[in-house]
Amino acid sequence: AQTVTQSQPEMSVQEAETVTLSCTYDTSESDYYLFWYKQPPSRQMILVIRQEAYKQQNATENRFSVNFQKAAKSFSLKISDSQLGDAAMYFCAYLADGTDKLIFGTGTRLQVFP
């Protein structure tokens, strides 16, 4: 069975600094997708970034980028120039190709200090 592990329950960063959130996963599949979702106190999950496993190039979305290491089954999220609005729970998620259910990690709570 596929699993997603986020080993950092909480992280904190100073405004304008950079922070990296860790995620590892376990799968025997070769084709899959990885995601980072943000969940603010409003509870609504918001997609931050998506990575296709067949793509070697790391995905980027403005201040958000990933370090995808397929052999190591690692998928970390880097947030540059952190802003107060980045404070939230961040969930790493996995989707096997051909399936439709996201498998989530337990989340990392990010605090941003001014």
Add this chain to the structure above:
Amino acid sequence: GAGVSQTPSNKVTEKGKYVELRCDPISGHTALYWYRQSLGQGPEFLIYFQGTGAADDSGLPNDRFFAVRPEGSVSTLKIQRTERGDSAVYLCASSLDRASTDTQYFGPGTRLTVL
């Protein structure tokens, strides 16, 4: 509407009662998903609809849980004989088509509390 909406926002019920949770997906989205998020955990998959049919219901924990989507749009998650362990946030998501090709957009969830 502009996004996925869920009603009610919060629901408090007593053990043994029946509850219904509603999800309105983004207009035109054929795929609809239900997840359950317990305190301190990530969301767990419950069921996936493609159109009117449940394409994957492998995440439903037992036969007290049932979901329908009769016209391929609005979906209702039904829980019979509620138990305290059913307390959680129930999230709904929709996507244009399959999750592997299209982003899942989530609603704000319904927080269910079983006393």
